[in-house]
Amino acid sequence: MYNFFANNVMLKYHFHKRKAVGKRLFFGLFTILVINVMSGCIPQKETVYLQDHAKDKKYNNPYNDLTSITERYILKPNDLLYIQVTTSNPKLSEFFNVSRSTSGGSQLNQSLYTYLIDDSMCIDFPFVGKVDLSNCTLEQAREKLEKILQPMVSDAHVKVRLANDTFVILGEVASPGRIDMGKEQITIFEAIALAGDIKTFGKRKEIKIIRPEGDGYKTFYVDITDKNIVGSDEYYIYPNDLIYVRPMKAKSFGIGETFSFGLISSVLAIYLTIRAITQ
Numbered sequence: 001m002y003n004f005f006a007n008n009v010m011l012k013y014h015f016h017k018r019k020a021v022g023k024r025l026f027f028g029l030f031t032i033l034v035i036n037v038m039s040g041c042i043p044q045k046e047t048v049y050l051q052d053h054a055k056d057k058k059y060n061n062p063y064n065d066l067t068s069i070t071e072r073y074i075l076k077p078n079d080l081l082y083i084q085v086t087t088s089n090p091k092l093s094e095f096f097n098v099s100r101s102t103s104g105g106s107q108l109n110q111s112l113y114t115y116l117i118d119d120s121m122c123i124d125f126p127f128v129g130k131v132d133l134s135n136c137t138l139e140q141a142r143e144k145l146e147k148i149l150q151p152m153v154s155d156a157h158v159k160v161r162l163a164n165d166t167f168v169i170l171g172e173v174a175s176p177g178r179i180d181m182g183k184e185q186i187t188i189f190e191a192i193a194l195a196g197d198i199k200t201f202g203k204r205k206e207i208k209i210i211r212p213e214g215d216g217y218k219t220f221y222v223d224i225t226d227k228n229i230v231g232s233d234e235y236y237i238y239p240n241d242l243i244y245v246r247p248m249k250a251k252s253f254g255i256g257e258t259f260s261f262g263l264i265s266s267v268l269a270i271y272l273t274i275r276a277i278t279q
Contacts, residue, residue, distance in 0.1 A: 063234050073239065075117060076212055081161070082163040083159070085157070167239065167240065188222060188237055203247065207244070211241050
């Protein structure tokens, strides 16, 4: 009778022990699942573009309203200009497009038509000499050259555009580096698209832009999750801009796109399993 009672007590003890082990295993696995889900998540408000931030009662639009966008870029020292003069007399045009006679009838070499703006904001134009382009846009530079050529060539048509229309983008983007714009000004979203978009851990709310301006640099930040940026001065990127996309704090803790939580989960699972069995 005593042995039967003792065996019954032991069976109940092992049953309750196994039940407790099962609970600990379930709790451990549930904890691992929660860690995996939470650690791999970045709040949607940090990654979605063009949100309506006006819902925040304390929100004020930090961006300056855009008055106009056409020809806003002001020429700067070290800019390269592509300049071509066309007249009704091809022979006369050759005097101003000096490289045309050396092309041998082949495709024109654009680099031979470029003119560097020096530190005094002047270019050295054939048969004209120094031309001051201080505070000029591309359109104003074109008009100025046509006016200078007017006494020599009454029907001169001048084409002027930037030959160095590039920007630099660094940080958490797919393809950092110097990128050709293809035109004098593009939007911040076009610039990001040309760089292959921002990586998962790129901070979209504080994109830093450093812009050459006059004798110095202008630095400002844009939030591309805010739809109010559209139509503002800060919406556009100009030649020689430097764009920096900083990483989120999560990446500084060793969390990155190539970081695997599977390893941590496996180690934690083994640890919890051993602990549950041995206790």
